[in-house]
Amino acid sequence: MPSREALLRxxxxxxxxxxxxxxxxxxxxxxxxxTLELVAADGAAIELAEGDDLVYRAVSGAASHQLGVxxxxxxxxxxxxxxxxxxxxxxxxxxxxxxxxxxCRRVGLRSMIVLPLLHQGTPVGVLKAFSASPARFGRPxxxxxxxMSKVLGAAxxxxxxxxxxxxxxxxxxxxxxxxxxxxxxMDRLRHATAEVERGDPPIAVLLLDxxxxxxxxxxxxxxxxxxxxxxxxxxxxxxxxESDTVARLGGDEFAVLLTRTGSATTLxxxxxxxxxxxxxxxxxxxxxxxxxxSLGTARCPEDWRDATALMExxxxxxxxxxxxRKGCGSGSxxx
Numbered sequence: 001m002p003s004r005e006a007l008l009r010x011x012x013x014x015x016x017x018x019x020x021x022x023x024x025x026x027x028x029x030x031x032x033x034x035t036l037e038l039v040a041a042d043g044a045a046i047e048l049a050e051g052d053d054l055v056y057r058a059v060s061g062a063a064s065h066q067l068g069v070x071x072x073x074x075x076x077x078x079x080x081x082x083x084x085x086x087x088x089x090x091x092x093x094x095x096x097x098x099x100x101x102x103x104c105r106r107v108g109l110r111s112m113i114v115l116p117l118l119h120q121g122t123p124v125g126v127l128k129a130f131s132a133s134p135a136r137f138g139r140p141x142x143x144x145x146x147x148m149s150k151v152l153g154a155a156x157x158x159x160x161x162x163x164x165x166x167x168x169x170x171x172x173x174x175x176x177x178x179x180x181x182x183x184x185x186m187d188r189l190r191h192a193t194a195e196v197e198r199g200d201p202p203i204a205v206l207l208l209d210x211x212x213x214x215x216x217x218x219x220x221x222x223x224x225x226x227x228x229x230x231x232x233x234x235x236x237x238x239x240x241x242e243s244d245t246v247a248r249l250g251g252d253e254f255a256v257l258l259t260r261t262g263s264a265t266t267l268x269x270x271x272x273x274x275x276x277x278x279x280x281x282x283x284x285x286x287x288x289x290x291x292x293x294s295l296g297t298a299r300c301p302e303d304w305r306d307a308t309a310l311m312e313x314x315x316x317x318x319x320x321x322x323x324x325r326k327g328c329g330s331g332s333x334x335x
Contacts, residue, residue, distance in 0.1 A: 046117070181248065
């Protein structure tokens, strides 16, 4: 039996899950962070099945940089867990032929435990915890995480009771705005950088941080802040092409994956157009409020070829732009 402390923590997590309601992405994030704590793992993740792949849709700890990464079902312990619908434990990835040893070495993984996540009786993904040490997990950890997987499975059912397709939509999109979330954005960014490596045209990452949202929340309340976020997301989506991916990363942070960006001059014109489209006042409850943002960009392959490095580069340039702005509504040079 799990310890009293573990049971109390699972009850607490269950309560927090109930408060999140239909926010599947939030439920999954809470669950992987709880998993990390419950079994003292180095990393934890939820992988959802999509076609022949499993995609990291929630991550914590040493798995944090894996968000959006795809792994093949065949040749992975997660895939075996999904097929068998049973918990599986790997004591040492160096001697277990069920695992992708090269992938495990890249992240320093030596042992792991994987449990199936059931949606209406069908395995749709897995909950995984891993460690840099061999033989880290056993029967006690399996019992604890089995309880966690049942909590998560129930939450997935209620969040997606309108059908299997809704499961993937809720796992990959922001509830408030309907835009892609961070998981889907990173998935597409990694795919796009790989295609550039194979000879596709250059791409660019655009990061945006809304200016003045905290002031709106503090003075008019969060309903006004939510209205500002929704209007900002609407303008951003309208200013981009169908081939681009627009995402809300969280809070007041947004991102755009710009495909086939063309020359530096063409990209600059695109950024100026997007910047002009999103800035300007909007009306809320008979009040006119400012709407503006700081922008930062990074190009592939010119700046970086790695998805994580591209995001970090664009993030750094965005904050340089934010520091250069004199206030919401003032002009700033696009980096």
